[in-house]
Amino acid sequence: MKLAFLYAGQGSQHPGMGADLYEAYPEFRAVLDGADVGFDLKTVSFTDPDGVLNQTQYTQPCMVAFAAGMTAILANKGIHPDYAAGLSLGEYSALEAAGVFTARQAVELAAFRGKAMAEAAAGVPCGMSAVLGLDRDTLRQACEEASDVGVVEIANYNCPGQLVIGGHKAAVDKAAARAKELGAKRCLPLKVSGPFHTSLLAPAGDALREKFTQITFGEMKFPVLFNCLGHEMGEGDTIPALLERQVQSSVYMEDTIRRLAELGVDMIVEIGPGKVLSGFVKKTVPTIKTCAVETCADIDALCEALKGE
Structure with a gap:
């Protein structure tokens, strides 16, 4: 085994x-x-x-x-x-x-x-959010469309239907809102102290x-x-x-x-x-x-x- x-x-x-x-x-x-x-x-x-x-x-x-x-x-x-x-x-x-x-x-x-x-x-207005029920390519599109207000990237590819985005808070919030419009079931803000893996x-x-x-x-x-x-x-x-x-x-x-x-x-x-x-x-x-x-x-x-x- x-x-x-x-x-x-x-x-x-x-x-x-x-x-x-x-x-x-x-x-x-x-x-x-x-x-x-x-x-x-x-x-x-x-x-x-x-x-x-x-x-x-x-x-x-x-x-x-x-x-x-x-x-x-x-x-x-x-x-x-x-x-x-x-x-x-x-x-x-x-x-x-x-x-x-x-x-x-x-x-x-x-x-x-x-x-x-x-x-x-330290001092970076950051955020991370779990995005449920959306595929990778569509979430990348949402991040690209939100990049005009700051850095936002896919930080974690955890398992099918569960991805995490991170970056500047304004950009993360905008990408999460766009992800919902594109079909995400839920977007859950995470309690984190930094924009990890971005x-x-x-x-x-x-x-x-x-x-x-x-x-x-x-x-x-x-x-x-x-x-x-x-x-x-x-x-x-x-x-x-x-x-x-x-x-x-x-x-x-x-x-x-x-x-x-x-x-x-x-x-x-x-x-x-x-x-x-x-x-x-x-x-x-x-x-x-x-x-x-x-x-x-x-x-x-x-x-x-x-x-x-």
Whole structure:
């Protein structure tokens, strides 16, 4: 059976995530205790007393620490993927699983990325909106027609009938209104702190490019599918360039899921928190089995499910 790990992105976080894993698994504790990000990962992830978990610069290292800890638990149980991918931030977790980054590197890079994204978005009157029930080409048309009032681009191709646009608020609002006229079922404004995965995040890409010159990248132990491609890297691609591009260009999650199906993947394990990506898989390629793991009980359930395969 071919197995893929799919890592959740920003937006799935919640206080309490990982608390039971920290108590139960020393390898999970080692990840959270081993990174230096300028704040206590455990406090923010488990109780969030200051209400900062949803701020980008805190969310990102907490999510990657959770993912790296979960990956370590699964590895110790002999569960290894044939492929990996992640939604936006989750791509760093996929690369950590593949051996490109150590757990500490991945968490600390996520902290840097979160700060760079927050700084790039500071002072920008921005917005993002989920657009339901419209095809890609028609939504691109709506964005083009709204571009006279600012930048607006398709940021996420999540699954059939679910796209996300982002950019300057006025342009996003105009594109959403036009999308409804063109047949969109609903347009839902999202609570975000920046125009993520649009060209407005180019300053964050620049900061990452400089940061990557100080990082040693390991060799991939198995293929990772990249957000900005929707498939594996090709000849001439480099991981630093793809990660720089990722922060300021569209996330092709639907394409990634379809590619995993082409590669013969039988089961996708969503490494949470949450089950958002499992929902995307079911809407895109319903024949692929999914299993979301967030808690100790979820890990036990996955182990039982894999015994029968």
